[in-house]
Amino acid sequence: MFGNGQLLTPPTKQLALSYPLIHTIRSNRYCRLNSTDRHDKSNNPLCNAFAITMSDWKSALPQGVIEVLQEEGITTLYPPQEKAVPLALSGKNLVLAVPTASGKSLVAYLAAVKRVLHDGGKVLYIVPLRALAAEKFEELKRFERLGIKVGMSIGDFDEVDKGIEHLDILIATSEKADAIMRHRSDWVKAISLVIADEVHLMNDPDRGPTLEITLTKLRLLNSHLQVIALSATVGNSKEMAEWLDAEHVASEWRPVKLKEGVLLADTINFTDNSKRAVRPLGDTVWSLVKDTIDEGGQVLVFVNSRRSTESLATRFSKLNKEKGDAQIKEQLDDAFRDEQTSIGSSLKNCMSHGMAFHTAALSNEQRRTVERFFKEGKIKCIIATPTLAAGINLPARRVIVRDVTRYEGGTNVPISVMEVKQMCGRAGRPRYDPYGEAVLLASTVEQSHMLFENYLLGEPEDVQSKVGNERVLRGHVLALIATDTTNTRKGIMDFLRRTFF
Template sequence: MTHLDAFTSLLDFGLDDFQRRACEALEAGHGVLVCAPTGAGKTIVGEFAVHLALAGGTKCFYTTPIKALSNQKYADLVAVHGHESVGLLTGDSSINPDAPVVVMTTEVVRNMIYAESRALDGLSHVVMDEVHFLADRFRGAVWEEVILHLEPSVRVVSLSATVSNAEEFGDWIQTVRGDTSVIVDEHRPVPLSQHMLVGNRLFDLFDPADRAPERRTGARPRVNPDLKRQIRHRILLAEDDREARGRGRRSGAPRHRGGRGAVLSRPHMVGVLDREGLLPAIDFIFSRAGCDAALSQCLRSGLSLLAPEEAAAVDEVVDRHLSDLSPGDADVLGVDEWREGLRRGLAAHHAGLLPMFRHAVEELFVKGLVKMVFATETLALGINMPARSVVLQRLVKYNGESHVDLTPGEYTQLTGRAGRRGIDVEGHAVVVWTPEVVPEEVAGLAGARTFPLRSSFSPEYNMAVNLLDRLGLDGARELLHRSFAQFQADRSVVGQARKLHESQRALRRLDAELARAAEARGLEPGGGEDAEPYEGFLGYITLREDIRRRERDLKYRKRIHTEDAIVADLAALKRGHVIAVPVGRHRGLAVVVEPATQAADPKPLVVTEDAWCGRVALRDFVNPPEVLGNMRLPKNADRRTGRGRRDLASALRSTGIEMPRGRSKKRSDAADDPELRALRRTLREHPAHQLDNGDELFRLAERRNRLLRDIVNAERAIGERTSTLGITFDHIVGVLTELGYLEKVRDASESTGHTMRVTDAGRVLSRIYSESDLVVTECIRAGVWEELSPSDLAAVVAALVFESRRDSYGGIDTMPGSRSLRVALGATVDIWNRVTAVEARHRVTPTREPDTGFSLAVATWASGRSLTEALVLAGERGQLLSPGDFVRWNRQVIDLLEQIRLCVGTDTRLGGTARAAVKAIRRGVVAAELG
């Protein structure tokens, strides 16, 4: 019996074709990359790797991107193999770390590799779940580091969501790891239907007629015409309601809410989903506050989705999860309201909740005791909470910098939660219609099923010292060249290089042809290295190009000057100013009814002669708008109703102000430019100027110019793509050398004749895995934390890991706390300033500034004070910090304190203080979550 036969005999279901192919490749000794939709069952392949390791007496590491997934996978594997065979390492938790199978976050195995841990002995398989995380701009490099550093004998099992460049990714893994089978499956085991919810009616997104066999042509299905008609109908209803409300306000009639075009409230939306048989459902809302508000709205409505006996089952699960919570903390955390929602089958799920709350919600959802979850997108990252349907209220999210549209990949990841294998015949994606949602755009998202995987790999300080210590200078550069980032760049460079080579060959042929043609007309071809400017025919062509370039430059400058003037004049418009709108459907006179509010992009609100009301902007003007006159407006001018707009338009026409007849043409900037006049004079005096423009020479010269442009562009693209990683690495090495973490030593075996040796300070840096790793190590070297108490050390460390949602850093002198804490924080900021000065000299992106927004809270907590006090001090603008964030930031402080302790040794004063600080923080809700 094969290992695969033995494994499948333990399952109560048969393997799909892609699962079997991947497992067979794994048993044959290959690595595998499996790309399949969410919910397709990729993890079966990872579990077979665990089976192979246990059967062969070797080790398997199962890595995940987030701790919640690690905890979940640990529980799954323990249920199959028992506690003695499975361990867990997440930084927070260490359970049976010497077990043959250990579940861990990807950072843990990366740190083991750099530390050359003995735990790697006997390792035969590493499962990298959610490997597409390597595109994450903050943490993605870790996945590439692990893939590149693992011993060649280790079989890597990479499990990815469906990506459009799976073959490219697989080619890279084969290049760096050897024999790897790429298995791609785009079939969803549970089909997904796409819907839109318009009011209280559910519509298919795509035309049902396209499902008929005679209509299946392979083209993308059309948007449902019934859906489009309903949306048009509701828009008209909404406009009627707005006008009715306007009339009501003028007549003094009482206001009414929620017109016929209004969007459905969340309790009613849940009711529609229940009526259509689409529960349990996950409603993805891209805001924690939005999730909590949606839950509160449903609770206020009295909505309940559970029977009394189900509510009793909920209590049993909740009591078990809250067993470690003290009564005082339970009051602060709002346990009663949270429990009430669960007893009605309703819950929120986001990072602001305590992990124990989230875990309870996940368990209840899987048990069918929570029917509706309002969640942020983190729920889509592999956590086992499949639903019958997924709801999207908006197709825009905040990415940390700005509001951006959902990508097709994000839409696929979110809606992939819909459809429970073995339970549902099909899953359902439901987009709630609002006036901003366009069905064709939703169809575009739903139709683009895949997204490309792009590397985010870039060298950092900790990575650099570890690479140089293990591999030397040449070896470190060689590893950078083997990264997926360089592989993708090289792939594109191959095409650019081929294009460059072809263009250079074509240029040589064309130059020979052009030389023959010029000599036949008695002209020197010119263009040699010793040729005078504009000598010969090629010089004449260059002269023409210089003239065109100068004309384009002058035209561009004039356009920018004109646009600046238009923006300034639009921003200066006042209420009642009458202007001319020169272009577009509503060309004519317009009166300003509301000035612009933003000077950078001014868009005043106007009413035009044809009773259109809207905002005008830069795009609507060719020249700066001229104030043609003023018009007296009523204090409460009605621009919202059709009648009010018509009255304003009539008053505008009666002012007697007329549209300007047109502007006199200004003299061209080109006519007054001395450089351009000189170039044109030289052109007229050139012998080749007498030739007919239709001459074959000019056709050849134009072809030559195009080739030269192609060559310049290809050379620039190749230079940019192939040098980025190497240049960044060199700059980082420069910083580390100046600060004494590296030193240059002679080494004849290196291509440069020297290498970079890691100093004792560099070895400390090699064990600090933090965004502020260099500042942390500089502070340790300078001894500025030696005299701190445990709570004050925790506060200083918090400043190096915490990042406020808003810019909250307000200086050290104004911060409450002990004098020693303020001195230490001041010294830490001074060191940060010195580090960033060195970074600036070497053109390295500066390390993020210390942020004291969490420092006082963690010091208070570590001093033994109450959770309420700590949450108040951790809040921003008078708001309590969410309990989940409080625990998360404490985890990160503990993690960095532990790294510091290991670097300096527990027997040192700083090491002992770090150990005491960890113990002081690890209590109450923090201890309950860390285990």
């Protein structure tokens, strides 16, 4: 399923949407649309004057694409997609900044398919994680019956995969994309569209510079390159759009209402001033997990270390009295038939009791098994590190953020508002839940106030370039010289001016 799927006939609900008014010049003005129906814009003449007509978006797509979408249950667009799709299909650069699970991927997929089938171009789809690359690969493969060849490259960063020249769409991590650029693959010269998924991760000091440098190189190599950048809601997405000479579409709209709150003692206090009691069971996190399972829901628990994921999943599997039926046991036996590692054995045991853990320590096959069983409702709870929130499509009824700090440089440091919002955004399953709940944990009234003010009511941080780090900069400048991208002081300075730094 693409993204989370979309309702054939969306339920009537109160919407509050922000549409940037972008035409010949960029503007800070936004029109605000309030309506009881997503298609009723008649009560707002300002929005009506600037709205993009969507009557012909289907006719702009290559033959056969509509049929693929219909098979996935998609016949209409979400409000942010209504703004973004015409821009993407017309070949414009685009920065799409919307909350998690609001349909960013579909916009990119439609642009990629049109670029290949109509224009004969090549598409590079850059993702931050291998697990996310695998998800995008599976989703884009649904278009292969139209004559598109889709491939994935996530292996050795110093090698260029054989057969890459035969691909139309290549999905790669930013590190692998950088390696392909350094090898001057002929395929790179044929790229006419690059999609940067989770582009706000340029803010990451470790992986961000590689993505930023790669985008800058690609734009330097091909001045006519179309760039589509998909971002979570961040403070300066408009500034990122200006950097990429792109149109800017930003919205707070979500397909499922999100209730965010803090659990203190046995009560969740939500930002909308509502409250909810939770029966205490001696363990705060388990109380919330059991409460969700008893309601027939699923839950994601985010913790700050790999060790905690496995230990919590093991503990909860012992507390959960329900076991999977014989069919689920048989499917687990089949999935773990050749498993010989201790972590695999531990994972299988947890999954047999409806629990699982998800970290980078798992193999690709183990991660896929966990994700598949969760999507099929065969396991009820996943305990994960925050990397699971980075784009992987696993929504749940409730999200629990246990930790808002991580261990770095010998001490615990607060995680960003952006990361917390990403995790919270996984709450709510389109077509299944009327709303999603995201819950942070507090042990004192003072801590509860801090969590509300700093995270739930706080604004996401601006994305800041991390290219200026001396160690990072040295490596990328040497790569520019080694690949003959530029070899003069002036050329290097000109290149760096093209980055987001």
